[in-house]
Amino acid sequence: MEAPGVRIRDLTVVYKTPAGELPAVRGVDLTLAPGTITGVVGESGSGKSTLAFSLLNAVQPPGRIAAGSVEIDGLGDVLALRGEDLRRARGREVGYVFQAAQNSLNPLKTIGKQLLDLGRSHDVEDLRALVRDARDLLARMGMDGARVLDSYQHELSGGMRQRVGIMLALVLNAKVVVLDEPTTALDMITQATILRIIREVHEERALTTLVITHDVGAVAEVADDLAVMYGGRVVEHGPVTEVLGDARHPYTRGLIRAIPRLTGDLSLARALPGRPPTLGTLPAQGCVFRERCERRMDVCETDDPAAVTRDGRTVACHATGRPLELVGREELV
Template sequence: MALMEIRDLRVVYRMPDLGLEVKALRGVDLDVERGEILGLVGESGSGKSTLAHAVMRILKPPARLVSGKVILDGVDILSLDQSVFDREYRWRRIAYVPQASQNALNPTMRVLDHFFDTGKAHGLGDRSEVERRARELVAMTGLDPERVLKLYPHQLSGGMKQRVLIALSLLLEPEVLILDEPTSALDVVTQAGILRAIKQVNKKLGVAIVFITHDVSLMPSLADRVAVMYAGKVVEVGPTDGVIYEPLHPYVSALISSIPSLYADVASVKPIRGEPPSMVEEIRGCPFWPRCPYVKEVCREREPALSSVDNRKVACFLWSPS
């Protein structure tokens, strides 16, 4: 059994003043295995961050959870009382570092004080143990704890802040860590350092990591498996090499082909034709069919389910057994 199972997760953004309802998640199914790094990839608007917010129970109006389950180690955490989830699961079993979170650190507190503050809020009264753990985690992310723990946030670079936040999120030893675009707005060298830190944390602690990104090129050097989202659903998930180098879903294939490479001729880069579907209107059939070179009549009428194909899953009638 997977460590975390997401089943039929549906979220809408309701804006009655405008008469609009955006169907941000349209029935997401996804497993997170113990100790793995799972890359969650998709274009802007595909539902990646909304999925993270729904799992962490931090959806804000006008977002609303319509249905679905998130089963963590046998417990549906969406059905728990909010107080129980906050006390027993948030940060203790599952942690989250949001997108553009570098400014989340309190500018008036040294880095070590953030660890003390978090420890106190969650009942860790032994300051010496919290400091020991802080030193261990900061070092694990590739920073010098002797220097960094004494600094204020304004004395840290963007990459250093991101590593500190990763270390801070691991203080209570969660089983799952969700990182939302942790390398965005960082230079290539700093990105590489963040990726090394994430792999080190995963290897040493065994924490399952969900790495959310729009940058598919990061996946081969980082993730064990990759899940690709399109129009509010997962359309393909499987081992990284298979999904990246031999994609089954036409959208994933088109997405890979649209990425420039240092080693390929510019003529080989092919933009994806057309536009993503409107998430306001009801989607009939496969959401990718108007852009798909392999479209069949059934694609226009019915939406394919996520079906098993060898060691991965894909939502496409080209591979569907029915």
């Protein structure tokens, strides 16, 4: 079976706050090409997890999906699914591991029991094959599969639980997989191994995968495409090597400069000044990034830049495409 494509269109997700409903994801268009791994990066609060929840139509109150669609080939618009259809799609059609998965296991049941529950709730006929597949996935991630399945969550380390979460995301053979910070509790070496395994399984099973992380270095090793989020917007998107090798959005450039591993020279790594906006400090108009932008112009105060796609690269920036020397001095802050 071919890997499915995923098309997120004009997605807006709001959270209810004392100041009214405010957007955590705003007007996002993002296409996951069949068979690719798309990484989503951005600082804390940029809307990455909210986007991940939307792919499963799982945004919880006080949040709600205010607009948009998430079309998955063979499944239709996930945002239109309700009740039993939605429950079945989650796990079986769209596998997922959410942030802090290491804390989301049931403490009263062994991992094996939870695996069987998962299989039964999705009408898996061959439960033996399911257990075999789970053991195999755990073994590939460097664990004794049989022993892990016999364990309770408190008997496993944070990193082991995280790998169990990844196994549960993959074991039902969903064709679309969403991994939110899959490797945060892992040390660097295990992290690299797990990312390699995610890549291998992704290829073997012809998946379409979304990996959310704030670690640009990690995503560079595993992703085909990269989407950069800031203030609820996707500000840049394209093939990972192109985006990292020739970043066009000032925010992407700032993120890259802040990573010693990518710049190759510790002394050149520079933290991005300022802080990302929260829902309460998002500007009501203009570009969400302008407060921190080195290429800010007058138009950025008033007009939100549209996302423009050219040659497979998408950028939402007024200054992009204008060589630095053409940006008037008076426009630079």
